[in-house]
Amino acid sequence: MTKQHALADHVNFRKTPKFGSNRLGSLHLAQEVNVTGAQQGDRWMPATAAIDGATVSGFVSKNVLRDPLSGPREALVQECVKQWLRFDRGKRKENEQPFVRFVGEFWQSIGMDLDGLDRDVPWSAAFISFAVRTAGGYNGFRFAAAHSRYVHKAIRAKLDNASHPFWGLKISEHKPELGDMVCRWRSSKITYAHAATHEAFQSHCDIVVQVAGDHVLTIGGNVSHSVRHTRYKINARGFLTGEGNVYAVLKNNR
Secondary structure, eight states: OEEEEESSSSEEEESSSSSSSOEEEEEOTTOEEEEOSOOBTTTEEEEEEEETTEEEEEEEEGGGEEOOOOHHHHHHHHHHHHHHHHTTTTTSOTTSTTHHHHHHHHHHTTTOOOOTTOTTSOOHHHHHHHHHHHHOOOTTOOOOSSHHHHHHHHHHHHHTTOOOSEEEEOTTTOOOOTTOEEEEEOSSOOOHHHHHHOSOOOEEEEEEEEEOSSEEEEEEEEETTEEEEEEEEBOTTSOBOOTTTEEEEEEEOO
């Protein structure tokens, strides 16, 4: 038995190894699949997976599966997906119940007594801090209520060649991978050089959960007042284009 994960959302899980009206259900993004035997035909892998709360045997295309990541990196991706599903794939809002309380859990991870009704205080960095802390294995990360704090520390770690769970790089230096972070400026333009010398500035970061042909898909908090996806364009070589106010990528060293 070999553990794999779904590359995309709504991946078909089939009763028989062929296309057609044989769906048993669908797999969500990053869902664990246990491959139980040898490939059948040109693509079909026999497998078991959780469908509607029950373990089901069936078949899934090898083209929509990926190998597991390292422990901390996989845990970080899984935690982001878990929270995205918890917010009904981004359809539910911070000020609705019980999501008010869920946002409160993000804040509590950095010792702040706020929740989803405190709508004048952005909680996106609290979400990142919660996800990283819950994933585990990221000792040295700077948990904070502002993205700029941990972005600056990650960039300084890279420039100083210091050990750190994330290294902050220019978008021309690193192709984003699963578990990395994409960082963009908000109201005022920020450069990599500015972030390297300042700890306080307006920023936003999301965690990469899928790498596709022309974009990466991320999950972040307080995106349209929920936990939602954002797409960032990448070029033919796999580097971020900088569109969407992107100024840095944090490479996951775990």
